[in-house]
Amino acid sequence: MAAPMELFCWAGGWGLPSVDPDCLAVLVSGAPLGRRGKKRRRWDLPLPCRITPVALALQKYNADYDLSATQGADTLAFVSLLEEKLLPVLIHIFWVDAKNYVEHTRKWYAENIPFPLNFFLPNCMHKQHLERLQLMWGDGYMEDEEKLEKELYRDARECLTLLSQRLGSQKFFFGDSPASLDAFVFSRLAPLLKAKLPNGKLQQHLKSLQNLCNYCTSILTRWRRTPTNGATSCCQCWWGWQPCWAMPS
Amino acid sequence: MSLVAEAFVTQLAEEQILLSDNASSLAVQAFLQMCNLPVRVVCRANAEYMSPSGKVPFIHVGNQVVSELGPIVQFVKAKGHSLSDGLDEVQKAEMKAYMELVNNMLLTAELYLQWCDDVTVEEITHPRYGSPYPWPLNRILSYQKQWEVRRKMKAIGWAGKTLEQVLEDVDQCCQALSQRLGTQPYFFNKQPTELDALVFGHLFTILTTQLTTDELSEKVKNYSNLTAFCRRIEQQYFEGHDKDSSTTVAARSAKRSLLR
Numbered sequence: 349m350a351a352p353m354e355l356f357c358w359a360g361g362w363g364l365p366s367v368d369p370d371c372l373a374v375l376v377s378g379a380p381l382g383r384r385g386k387k388r389r390r391w392d393l394p395l396p397c398r399i400t401p402v403a404l405a406l407q408k409y410n411a412d413y414d415l416s417a418t419q420g421a422d423t424l425a426f427v428s429l430l431e432e433k434l435l436p437v438l439i440h441i442f443w444v445d446a447k448n449y450v451e452h453t454r455k456w457y458a459e460n461i462p463f464p465l466n467f468f469l470p471n472c473m474h475k476q477h478l479e480r481l482q483l484m485w486g487d488g489y490m491e492d493e494e495k496l497e498k499e500l501y502r503d504a505r506e507c508l509t510l511l512s513q514r515l516g517s518q519k520f521f522f523g524d525s526p527a528s529l530d531a532f533v534f535s536r537l538a539p540l541l542k543a544k545l546p547n548g549k550l551q552q553h554l555k556s557l558q559n560l561c562n563y564c565t566s567i568l569t570r571w572r573r574t575p576t577n578g579a580t581s582c583c584q585c586w587w588g589w590q591p592c593w594a595m596p597s
Numbered sequence: 598m599s600l601v602a603e604a605f606v607t608q609l610a611e612e613q614i615l616l617s618d619n620a621s622s623l624a625v626q627a628f629l630q631m632c633n634l635p636v637r638v639v640c641r642a643n644a645e646y647m648s649p650s651g652k653v654p655f656i657h658v659g660n661q662v663v664s665e666l667g668p669i670v671q672f673v674k675a676k677g678h679s680l681s682d683g684l685d686e687v688q689k690a691e692m693k694a695y696m697e698l699v700n701n702m703l704l705t706a707e708l709y710l711q712w713c714d715d716v717t718v719e720e721i722t723h724p725r726y727g728s729p730y731p732w733p734l735n736r737i738l739s740y741q742k743q744w745e746v747r748r749k750m751k752a753i754g755w756a757g758k759t760l761e762q763v764l765e766d767v768d769q770c771c772q773a774l775s776q777r778l779g780t781q782p783y784f785f786n787k788q789p790t791e792l793d794a795l796v797f798g799h800l801f802t803i804l805t806t807q808l809t810t811d812e813l814s815e816k817v818k819n820y821s822n823l824t825a826f827c828r829r830i831e832q833q834y835f836e837g838h839d840k841d842s843s844t845t846v847a848a849r850s851a852k853r854s855l856l857r
Contacts, residue, residue: 420773421776422777432697432701514687514694
């Protein structure tokens with residue numbers, strides 16, 4: 349059995365075990381969170397950089413044991429697709445779009461980060477995300493509404509549609525058992541699906557793809573029911589601000 | 598509606614062009630050859646500034662200018678030529694995903710090697726990039742470009758990587774491509790698609806460009822089906838144009854054919 353590890357992650361919210369996509373991917377992957385127990389909140393988590401290292405790390409916990417070589421290659425390809433086309437737009441929706449950031453994201457983080465960090469940490473994260481997007485898309489991308497709508501949102505919508513077509517009517521991307529790609533896709537889609545965003549253009553497109561919505565719901569339900577390495581998860585943990593695991597006897 | 602008879606691919610001048618731009622340019626040329634569209638390669642020192650997106654290559658067809666492979670594929674499709682019409686929805690999704698894999702890993706690794714690896718920067722990149730310009734403009738422009746690329750690398754989390762880690766990423770990417778290709782002639786069996794053009798552009802350039810070390814090309818050579826794939830596409834789409842120096846791949850400086 350793999351050595352248990354202590355996980356530092358952002359707390360849960362919006363009906364999810366964690367609001368941060370990278371933390372969510374690790375949580376639902378079934379990576380061993382063992383006897384040490386506490387899934388602790390940390391306010392000084394570094395800004396998540398590219399998920400590829402996390403996706404590859406997930407594979408080391410045997411999430412992909414049953415996959416063929418081609419399916420492993422497909423995993424890497426779809427992770428790249430999500431990172432290039434969907435993730436930047438998600439960052440824009442949650443952290444840069446004025447309405448969403450002020451009324452939703454900043455509000456949540458300010459309420460959940462202790463004093464005095466809650467006064468400046470959300471803004472700091474907002475600036476880091478904005479700078480990252482400006483480097484990727486050009487400094488003036490916010491002013492060019494047409495480019496934003498036509499190219500960037502269009503690419504993100506196309507990415508969601510491609511995921512939906514690839515998933516089809518299957519339960520998971522590679523048959524009946526979940527793999528690391530499922531954890532990764534879920535971690536990107538679930539916040540978009542569950543958060544109550546004032547400006548939810550991409551959210552509406554996701555909700556129109558019924559198989560992806562059912563997919564996210566079934567993974568959430570499955571995660572709720574599955575004990576992790578002997579530690580029993582407590583359903584109330586997602587709602588309260590003191591997440592805990594029942595210690596194995 | 599047929600495409601205008603002459604489209605030309607504009608890229609940086611032959612002594613100036615770098616690994617990543619060469620790969621992107623070759624991918625576009627391969628794509629247009631696969632579509633059976635005549636193409637003329639034109640080299641300009643200021644191609645980056647002429648491009649609408651700031652990136653090379655771009656095609657100039659009639660009075661329209663389109664840059665980068667993705668928009669060029671869309672443009673050519675709008676004119677009635679497409680390589681991926683025969684694919685079903687699942688295959689199209691996979692094709693797009695693998696194209697992003699190549700952009701995400703191979704292209705970024707090429708950029709890292711040429712702008713963030715100090716030895717390569719000093720010996721190859723700075724001399725080549727600034728070669729059309731007099732001193733001090735040559736140094737100013739290349740430092741400016743280096744600063745820009747390093748900022749982008751930092752934004753995407755690659756600045757902290759070592760060369761060994763980058764080569765490891767290239768190896769994983771090649772492994773994924775090799776597994777997907779298998780023993781088929783092309784990625785989607787019988788006919789080439791834009792994915793084949795993109796993969797050929799990058800792999801052929803890596804295999805045939807002389808750098809300070811051979812480590813990058815050795816990673817690709819580990820996969821025999823990938824080198825065979827490159828050889829097959831070179832023979833089928835480029836060998837016939839050997840006499841025409843404006844389109845031949847072998848005419849470029851610091852290049853050698855895979856057949857030698």
